[in-house]
Amino acid sequence: MRRRKFKGMLKYFDIIGDIAIIDIKEEYKSLNRRIVEEILSTNKHVKVVLEKASPISGRYRIFKVKWLGGEKRFITIYREHGCIFKVDFRKVFFTPRLSGERLRIAEKVKTGEVIINMFSGIGTYSIIIAKKSNPKIIYSIDLNPAAYELMKENIRINRVENIVIPILGDAKEIVNERLQSIADRVLMPLPALALKYLPYALKALRNGVGIIHVYDFVKVEKGEKPESKMKKLYLGRLETLNSKSKILLVKKVGEVGPRKYRMALDIKVEG
Ligand SMILES: C[S@@+](CC[C@H](N)C(=O)[O-])C[C@H]1O[C@@H](n2cnc3c(N)ncnc32)[C@H](O)[C@@H]1O
The missing domain is CATH 3.40.50.150 (Vaccinia Virus protein VP39)
Incomplete structure (x- = not known):
């Protein structure tokens, strides 16, 4: 499965720090494991794959996340414009x-x-x-x-x-x-x-x-x-x-x- 091919199977794909967050299209859910393996092997800096398991909702504007593969964690360090941010995807937008x-x-x-x-x-x-x-x-x-x-x-x-x-x-x-x-x-x-x-x-x-x-x-x-x-x-x-x-x-x-x-x-x- 090539990178471009697995991307077509996703509704949502972001890499934040060393965590990839994905939402697999309904018809490809059965390929879940292969997609995760492909993401981990083709993106060497990605160590964790999480699923966006609900829409954004509530006062805190968060979505539910489910661990799919790689290291078992939900926290990463993200860099933007020379600044460093710690993010916990279970708890914050x-x-x-x-x-x-x-x-x-x-x-x-x-x-x-x-x-x-x-x-x-x-x-x-x-x-x-x-x-x-x-x-x-x-x-x-x-x-x-x-x-x-x-x-x-x-x-x-x-x-x-x-x-x-x-x-x-x-x-x-x-x-x-x-x-x-x-x-x-x-x-x-x-x-x-x-x-x-x-x-x-x-x-x-x-x-x-x-x-x-x-x-x-x-x-x-x-x-x-x-x-x-x-x-x-x-x-x-x-x-x-x-x-x-x-x-x-x-x-x-x-x-x-x-x-x-x-x-x-x-x-x-x-x-
Ligand atoms: C869309 S996020 C903002 C994200 C942030 N500006 C960024 O770029 O990462 C909206 C934030 O507003 C907060 N929030 C929701 N209602 C609020 C309120 N009444 N007063 C203050 N913060 C609120 C939520 O907890 C959430 O963290």
């Missing part, structure tokens, strides 16, 4: 597919900025920004205790303790209680909550002015443009929130289903 986005945002950050990352996961965006740019401080929030613990470890490993402040909790409550009117930039890398939590991102901006980075899913009809739909959705919401805002950028950052896209939107809030 992680995707390497937003790597380009993490760098894009990091390159926008100006010296001395105060940043809030409302949905940090294991700290990827926050740590890459801290390493690549020169912000004053990044408040890095996540609700999942396991993601928070890994984020703390990743902050230590990457030696950004003076810049990235890990916070465990619901971003809405944390902003209300202690992060109002302090940020130059707010990150919202959680499509499921972006629209709902937009009022809290606005509250977090210093004097109600700054940049918000939103990610959301948009499903379009034939002939409809996802960029226009995303823009309209958020400009409408911002208007109801009495916010004077401009869209700086809107673009697709992935296709997650038939005519369904993950979109990135940069908003400049002017008051």
